[in-house]
Every structure is written in C-alpha cells, then in structure tokens.
Amino acid sequence: MQLAVQLALLLVPLAASAHESRPAYLALQETTPGQFSVLWRTPVLAGMRLPVILQLPDRVKNLKDPVVSELADSLVERRWVDAGPGGLAGERIQFGGLQLTITDVLVRVQMRDGTVSTTLVTPSRPWIEIAAAPGLLAVAGAYVLHGIEHILFGFDHLLFVLALILIVRSRRILLWTITAFTFAHSITLSLATLGVVHVPGPPVEAMIALSIALLACEIVRMQHGHLSLTSRWPWIVAFTFGLLHGFGFASALTEIGLPQADIPLALFSFNIGVEIGQLIFIGVVLGVLACAKRISVPAMITRGALPIANYAIGSVAAFWFIERLAGFAS
Known part of the structure; x- marks a missing residue:
C-alpha cells in the first residue's frame, strides 16, 4: 500500500x-x-x-x-x-x-x-x-525592398507620378521633376521618421489626395491652352508636393520600424527603394506610351485617351480626398 x-x-x-x-x-x-x-x-x-x-x-x-x-x-x-x-x-x-x-x-x-x-x-x-543581429548588407537590402514595395503598392503616390508624366512632355524636364519630387520627400521622410517634425497622418493622407486632384486640374488647363506655374516650372510643384508626400512615406516607415543601431542606413536604403520603384513605374508608363505610338490607332481614340485618363485620375483623387477628409473629421 x-x-x-x-x-x-x-x-x-x-x-x-x-x-x-x-x-x-x-x-x-x-x-x-x-x-x-x-x-x-x-x-x-x-x-x-x-x-x-x-x-x-x-x-x-x-x-x-x-x-x-x-x-x-x-x-x-x-x-x-x-x-x-x-x-x-x-x-x-x-x-x-x-x-x-x-x-x-x-x-x-x-x-x-x-x-x-x-x-x-x-x-x-x-x-x-537566438538569431544573430542582421549585418549592414541585410539591413540595406531589407529596407530597399520595403521602399520598392511601398511605392509600387502606394497607388496614390503612383497616380501623382503618372500625373507628372502627363504634364511634362520633355524627358529631360521629367527627369528634373522626378528628382525634385524625390529630394523633397526624402527631406520630410527623414525629419518625420527621426521625430524632428510631427504631422498627424490622416490630414496628410487627405492632402496627398488633394495634390493629385490639383494636378489633374492642371492637365485639363493645359489641354485648353492655358499656361500655369505647373506647366512652366513643374519641378517647383513636384518639390512642394513632394514635401507633403514625404510625410506619407514616413507613416509607412514608422509602421515597419527602424533598427536603432542602423537608422541612417535604413533611411537611406528606404529612399533608394522608393526611387527604384518610381523609376520602374515611369519606365513601364513610358514603354506603354512608346508602344502606343507605334501601333496605328484611330485618331479619335488617341484624342480621347488623354482626357479619359485625366478625368479618371481626378475622379479617384477626389473620392480619396472626400473619404479621407470624412475619416479624420469624424
């Protein structure tokens, strides 16, 4: 027992x-x-x-x-x-x-x-x-991919770049315009991510949508023969709105997080990734436009394609603006 x-x-x-x-x-x-x-x-x-x-x-x-x-x-x-x-x-x-x-x-x-x-x-x-801390190359590669993914899946940013392409007809001026846009959003991205400047996310997202709608309006004005600041100095407009878009990039980067030991490298790599994503998108758009010119399309269709594309961009941007404005206002 x-x-x-x-x-x-x-x-x-x-x-x-x-x-x-x-x-x-x-x-x-x-x-x-x-x-x-x-x-x-x-x-x-x-x-x-x-x-x-x-x-x-x-x-x-x-x-x-x-x-x-x-x-x-x-x-x-x-x-x-x-x-x-x-x-x-x-x-x-x-x-x-x-x-x-x-x-x-x-x-x-x-x-x-x-x-x-x-x-x-x-x-x-x-x-x-316990995994070893990632090396510098691993950190750089990861944040370059984050930047590419963010720009390619950030449809509001892509619409803004598309509107710039439709406004600027010269390839040389387009290069300067995209460079100004990149330089501007790099400034605010760094300042916001490092905590130097803080801007609430929802108003920024609404203003980004409004910037796209304003570019769509400028395209319509150009089609009717009216010259404006955007058509004369597009890089100035791209730089101004780029400062705004940088805050949008910063909110995405904040969600991802930054390695405290390699913050400068991560910021630089993310910016490089965004630039690569923009260049990929611009290359695709210019390639499609070049192919369209080589294909014999009826003149009526080609004349109507640009207004349709422009009004589509403006309509989507206006919808986003109203939706985002209602979201943070409530």
Missing part, C-alpha cells in the same frame, strides 16, 4: 503535465548591451508546476538573485542576466523536460535596436537559437 501511494504521488506531476496545454512563456529584453531582463512563466495545474526547466547558456551569469512570484495559475520568475559582450546572438536556450509534455513555450525576444521576434517552441524541438 505504501509503495502504491508513493507511486501515485510520483505520477501526479506527470499527469498534470500530460494534460496541461497552456503554453509557458519566456520574454527576453535587452536592457544594455549584453544584459537582459528575463521573465519566465510556467503554468500551474492542481497546485503542481509544469516540470519544464529554463536552461540559459553556461556563460550567462545572474546580475542579482531571481525573484519568484506565485500566481493562481502560474509561477513567474524574473531574472537579470549578463550574457557578455556578444549577447545572446547565436546562443541556444533549452527547455529541459518540455519533450515529456504536450505544452509549447512562447518566446519573445526584444533587442536594443528595436527588433522583436516571437517564436513558438514545441516538445519535438525543445530549444531555440
């Missing part, structure tokens, strides 16, 4: 862990270079703690004694550790005993540069390897 009781007592923790499906949780936050605050939470069922042991690398040392708190459904342990100059990059953290359970471990790692990663560790692979 005594043997049966002892055996039953030994089986209780195993039974608790076998039926425990709530995940354990590990949070690592780098506070200073190489030093981390650690939060380790393990579930408790029927008064028994999940038999999973957090195993940090051997060279990691405690800065002070751990603090353990008992909650109704879990046991929370807080540590403050020093991983040395190299930090935890490339190191493996193991969870002893996890393979004997059906429980997962949710791991969240936040580095000093602002990067955050979340990983789910399963019993079949009871360890996690």
Whole structure:
C-alpha cells in the first residue's frame, strides 16, 4: 500500500503535465548591451508546476538573485542576466523536460535596436537559437525592398507620378521633376521618421489626395491652352508636393520600424527603394506610351485617351480626398 501511494504521488506531476496545454512563456529584453531582463512563466495545474526547466547558456551569469512570484495559475520568475559582450546572438536556450509534455513555450525576444521576434517552441524541438543581429548588407537590402514595395503598392503616390508624366512632355524636364519630387520627400521622410517634425497622418493622407486632384486640374488647363506655374516650372510643384508626400512615406516607415543601431542606413536604403520603384513605374508608363505610338490607332481614340485618363485620375483623387477628409473629421 505504501509503495502504491508513493507511486501515485510520483505520477501526479506527470499527469498534470500530460494534460496541461497552456503554453509557458519566456520574454527576453535587452536592457544594455549584453544584459537582459528575463521573465519566465510556467503554468500551474492542481497546485503542481509544469516540470519544464529554463536552461540559459553556461556563460550567462545572474546580475542579482531571481525573484519568484506565485500566481493562481502560474509561477513567474524574473531574472537579470549578463550574457557578455556578444549577447545572446547565436546562443541556444533549452527547455529541459518540455519533450515529456504536450505544452509549447512562447518566446519573445526584444533587442536594443528595436527588433522583436516571437517564436513558438514545441516538445519535438525543445530549444531555440537566438538569431544573430542582421549585418549592414541585410539591413540595406531589407529596407530597399520595403521602399520598392511601398511605392509600387502606394497607388496614390503612383497616380501623382503618372500625373507628372502627363504634364511634362520633355524627358529631360521629367527627369528634373522626378528628382525634385524625390529630394523633397526624402527631406520630410527623414525629419518625420527621426521625430524632428510631427504631422498627424490622416490630414496628410487627405492632402496627398488633394495634390493629385490639383494636378489633374492642371492637365485639363493645359489641354485648353492655358499656361500655369505647373506647366512652366513643374519641378517647383513636384518639390512642394513632394514635401507633403514625404510625410506619407514616413507613416509607412514608422509602421515597419527602424533598427536603432542602423537608422541612417535604413533611411537611406528606404529612399533608394522608393526611387527604384518610381523609376520602374515611369519606365513601364513610358514603354506603354512608346508602344502606343507605334501601333496605328484611330485618331479619335488617341484624342480621347488623354482626357479619359485625366478625368479618371481626378475622379479617384477626389473620392480619396472626400473619404479621407470624412475619416479624420469624424
């Protein structure tokens, strides 16, 4: 009987862990270079703690004694550790005993540069390897792609560039106009992202739509033979509106986030990506226009194509302006 009781007592923790499906949780936050605050939470069922042991690398040392708190459904342990100059990059953290359970471990790692990663560790692979910090080339490549994606999927910015193409007939002046637009939005993008200037996002988005509608109006004026500031000095208008569009780019970049250790590189790479995306779009538009000139199309169709395109741009921009204006006004 005594043997049966002892055996039953030994089986209780195993039974608790076998039926425990709530995940354990590990949070690592780098506070200073190489030093981390650690939060380790393990579930408790029927008064028994999940038999999973957090195993940090051997060279990691405690800065002070751990603090353990008992909650109704879990046991929370807080540590403050020093991983040395190299930090935890490339190191493996193991969870002893996890393979004997059906429980997962949710791991969240936040580095000093602002990067955050979340990983789910399963019993079949009871360890996690902390990813090394990305190199300069990796950071540059990632933000160049972000810039390309943003401009190619930012339809309001593309419509603005398309309107500039329809206004400027000279390729040389178009080059200067697009350069002025790029230079202007690079200025406000940098200032807004670095926190030097703060402009609310919704009004900026509404004004971007209005800038497209104004360009559409200028195209109509040019078709009727009226000269204006836009037709004479398009790069001045492109620069002015480019300052506005830069704030729109900044809101997108803020959502992506910037690596704190490589902010200048990330900003420069994002701008390069935006410029590449613009050049791709301009190349496609000019290619389509060149092909259209080589194809014998009835004159009536060619005369009507530009007004239709212009009114389509203006109508979409006006809709966006009203929609965005109503959005932040309410």
